[in-house]
Amino acid sequence: MSEANSVKIVTSAANATIKLVRALDDKKHRRESGLYVAEGLRTALTAEEQGVYPETLIFSAELKDHPKLKEYLGRCLKRGIECIEAGRQAMEKIARRDNPQGVIGIYRIGWHKLEDLAPKPQSCLIALQMIRDPGNLGTIMRTADAVGAEGIVLIDECCDPFSIEAVRASMGSIFAVKLARARFADFDAWRRKQGAMLVGTSLRASEDYRKVDYKDPVCLLMGNEQAGLPAEYEDACDARVRIPMRGSADSLNVAVATAIVLYEINRKSL
Incomplete structure (x- = not known):
């Protein structure tokens, strides 16, 4: 079968795969199907650099001559991946108006066990509550990817x-x-x-995050955006740290705070 004949042409928004992409907006459907969308x-x-390929690849007919897409499409077809060229009507059905993309992949959800995330020397693990x-x-x-963390553990209802x-x-x-x-x-x-040393951030902590003697390996525990960590989770930590504030703000966005502490852990572990 030739490459051209391997690509399915879809023009209708009523196509089953197009409907699936829309359905995967819903968490319940993602959980039941074991699939998710990346744009x-x-x-x-x-994803390909990590050895991950989609189960289905959908691309806009308007991009079919894009050099990098053509090369990637060829590699997907050789792997037997379903590849769909979507017409304007079909693509408009699944494109996000705030950030439209001409390429959409349907991927298999992959959870790991704690045992798969065993922290290694000069590395760290992140736990998010x-x-x-x-x-x-x-x-x-x-x-987490940038600092080479072993992974992320989601605790409670993230x-x-x-x-x-x-x-x-x-x-x-x-x-x-x-x-x-x-x-x-x-x-x-498990930790x-x-x-592994468990380090938690807390507004109630008195220790500057830069002055802690981080014992390799380290697990960094970060709490909810509004409430922070529950008291019993803080009590389980080997160290509780805070990020000093010079201005009137008493806290940082959790993603920003995580990055700051992670890079300090990373700096001291090298």
């Missing part, structure tokens, strides 16, 4: 890392960062077995 050719190429903003979560995934908002904010790092879910008690017991 953009750059994101698809970033009840993070509710997908933009924050995606940004933290990107930062937002979905596979939502389109979180995936978009991760800028492709969702394909590089291992994600796991756990109850805090299970996570805490103790690993001999």
